[in-house]
Amino acid sequence: MRCVPELEVGPEERDQCRSILQTLLLWVVSLPDNLRDGLTAQEVAEAAWLQDDAVGATAQAEHLLEVLIQSGFPVRKEKKSRGGEEVAVYTYETSVVQANPVKFFAPLKKKYLQDLKRLDEKWIESLFWDVTMLTPEAQAELHVDGGIFGKCAPNDLRTQSERASNAPIRFSFPHRSGASTRRVHKVAYGGEIVVCDHWLEEFGEEIKHSDQHFRIVYICSKPSKTDEVITSALKDTRIAVCHAETLKQETRDALADLLAAQEMKKNCAAPNQGSLREYAETKHNAAIKAILKCQLVHRF
Amino acid sequence: MKKSSVHSPLRLPDHPSQQFELEMEEVDLPAKIAASAPEPTGLSSKQLSIQDALLKEGLMAVKLSATCRSLADLHLLLIDNLGQNSLETRRRYVQSITKWFFPDGIDGLLPKVWRAYADEAIIIDLLRWSYLAQEPVMGACVADALFPLANGIAVPPAYFDKFLANYLNKPPPEKTRERLKINLKRLGFLERARGKPDRLLPVIPQKTSFLILLHHIFAPRSMRAVELRTLFTNLFWKYLGYKSEDEVRTGTRSRSRRT
Numbered sequence: 001m002r003c004v005p006e007l008e009v010g011p012e013e014r015d016q017c018r019s020i021l022q023t024l025l026l027w028v029v030s031l032p033d034n035l036r037d038g039l040t041a042q043e044v045a046e047a048a049w050l051q052d053d054a055v056g057a058t059a060q061a062e063h064l065l066e067v068l069i070q071s072g073f074p075v076r077k078e079k080k081s082r083g084g085e086e087v088a089v090y091t092y093e094t095s096v097v098q099a100n101p102v103k104f105f106a107p108l109k110k111k112y113l114q115d116l117k118r119l120d121e122k123w124i125e126s127l128f129w130d131v132t133m134l135t136p137e138a139q140a141e142l143h144v145d146g147g148i149f150g151k152c153a154p155n156d157l158r159t160q161s162e163r164a165s166n167a168p169i170r171f172s173f174p175h176r177s178g179a180s181t182r183r184v185h186k187v188a189y190g191g192e193i194v195v196c197d198h199w200l201e202e203f204g205e206e207i208k209h210s211d212q213h214f215r216i217v218y219i220c221s222k223p224s225k226t227d228e229v230i231t232s233a234l235k236d237t238r239i240a241v242c243h244a245e246t247l248k249q250e251t252r253d254a255l256a257d258l259l260a261a262q263e264m265k266k267n268c269a270a271p272n273q274g275s276l277r278e279y280a281e282t283k284h285n286a287a288i289k290a291i292l293k294c295q296l297v298h299r300f
Numbered sequence: 301m302k303k304s305s306v307h308s309p310l311r312l313p314d315h316p317s318q319q320f321e322l323e324m325e326e327v328d329l330p331a332k333i334a335a336s337a338p339e340p341t342g343l344s345s346k347q348l349s350i351q352d353a354l355l356k357e358g359l360m361a362v363k364l365s366a367t368c369r370s371l372a373d374l375h376l377l378l379i380d381n382l383g384q385n386s387l388e389t390r391r392r393y394v395q396s397i398t399k400w401f402f403p404d405g406i407d408g409l410l411p412k413v414w415r416a417y418a419d420e421a422i423i424i425d426l427l428r429w430s431y432l433a434q435e436p437v438m439g440a441c442v443a444d445a446l447f448p449l450a451n452g453i454a455v456p457p458a459y460f461d462k463f464l465a466n467y468l469n470k471p472p473p474e475k476t477r478e479r480l481k482i483n484l485k486r487l488g489f490l491e492r493a494r495g496k497p498d499r500l501l502p503v504i505p506q507k508t509s510f511l512i513l514l515h516h517i518f519a520p521r522s523m524r525a526v527e528l529r530t531l532f533t534n535l536f537w538k539y540l541g542y543k544s545e546d547e548v549r550t551g552t553r554s555r556s557r558r559t
Binding site for chain 2: 008009010011130131132134135136139140145271274277
């Protein structure tokens with residue numbers, strides 16, 4: 001009941017929500033388990049003395065019960081047969097999982113630890129993070145402004161709705177960008193950086209542009225080809241190829257933490273789940289720092 | 301091996317990357333585009349130049365407005381009271397001040413709030429909101445580029461340039477790049493010190509400012525219920541300085557309990 005003030009409804013409706021919750025709770029504690037069959041919206045409206053001249057008490061009860069369910073209140077809706085007709089009945093959920101954040105977080109982490117493909121995708125995404133992903137603490141401690149390839153991030157091909165639903169990033173690979181060495185005796189050598197998630201034969205082709213003096217190819221995930229095959233495909237001595245190895249368990253742990261925290265934040269969006277979101281946020285920030293540390297320590 | 305001179309197109313900015321020995325090539329940023337163009341009072345969509353945010357002058361104007369009957373009176377008073385030597389500059393400033401802070405006239409929100417509260421802290425919050433609401437590029441910068449950053453973060457040198465290049469769809473002029481940062485400092489969002497990276501500062505608005513704007517934007521004529529999701533779609537809370545929806549939600553709850 002303490003969370004009722006957080007509901008996004010008007011003051012009068014908030015009082016009605018409180019009455020509904022009180023009615024459902026009294027009903028559930030006053031009957032043994034086997035006699036609880038739930039209350040219909042009409043019964044709730046009558047028992048809670050709801051009044052609404054505009055839409056009628058029953059419709060108002062239905063509306064507020066939906067609001068309560070969507071806002072994460074412990075109200076359960078079930079379809080039951082009453083007199084041969086299927087109706088929705090509502091009960092106060094007494095066995096609801098308490099707001100222990102670990103109970104939300106742990107199953108999600110377990111799920112993601114088993115999803116190696118998603119972990120690999122998240123790893124590639126993390127390589128291109130920018131400063132918006134960082135906390136000041138992580139920035140100060142690690143001396144970074146994002147992922148190790150943050151400055152040469154490819155375009156994100158996701159649609160707006162895919163972004164909103166936190167779908168995995170789809171990068172436009174291979175991504176090529178210009179680079180140059182630092183100035184040495186007033187001279188800088190220009191070259192090319194190529195980032196891709198797999199090896200392509202074209203990366204090994206001879207550098208033809210006269211202003212390009214090197215090509216560095218970063219393969220973000222472990223390529224299917226062996227080092228010998230890749231080396232034999234290099235047709236110019238000014239090409240270097242760096243590739244990632246299989247992720248270490250420590251990195252996978254951090255990636256699973258991040259994915260679980262992101263999903264938990266999304267799942268716990270109800271107004272009364274602020275403490276769960278805070279927990280998820282803490283986990284999220286810690287995971288980002290851990291992933292960036294893995295990038296710096298393990299490198300390529 | 302051929303050598304390319306430092307003047308080659310592949311030349312990079314002076315700031316060394318912390319993670320790469322090699323410098324990644326950022327967007328080439330020609331410094332002179334539109335630098336000599338006349339400065340209009342504000343930015344129409346995708347305009348290249350930005351004018352200084354005149355918050356100090358705006359505060360003075362709001363105070364002076366209490367004694368004025370019309371905007372014309374205020375214009376005359378401002379032209380007399382602004383500190384700039386050039387009459388042309390004062391006239392231009394008056395135009396900007398009117399556009400940013402008196403869009404609803406001499407009896408608009410800011411003069412009314414000053415007459416009711418006479419509180420500089422509240423007026424400064426409202427000046428910030430009003431300016432950002434009237435200046436699209438600055439508003440977008442606060443809502444899109446600054447909002448996702450955590451308070452206290454050191455902003456990389458190219459971050460705002462990248463935002464401007466994306467927003468304008470072309471490389472931003474040097475003057476615009478610099479003015480954007482100066483204005484963010486004036487608005488209280490950015491700490492700038494010589495030889496150090498720009499740092500994002502927390503902007504803590506007055507609770508009263510939030511309430512005033514809430515009523516002004518959502519219930520200008522009469523009482524009504526506003527869903528939080530509707531409230532969040534308006535950027536005013538970001539302009540005020542709030543960093544998360546939860547912060548607004550908590551604040552709204554504590555205020556509604558008190559009232």
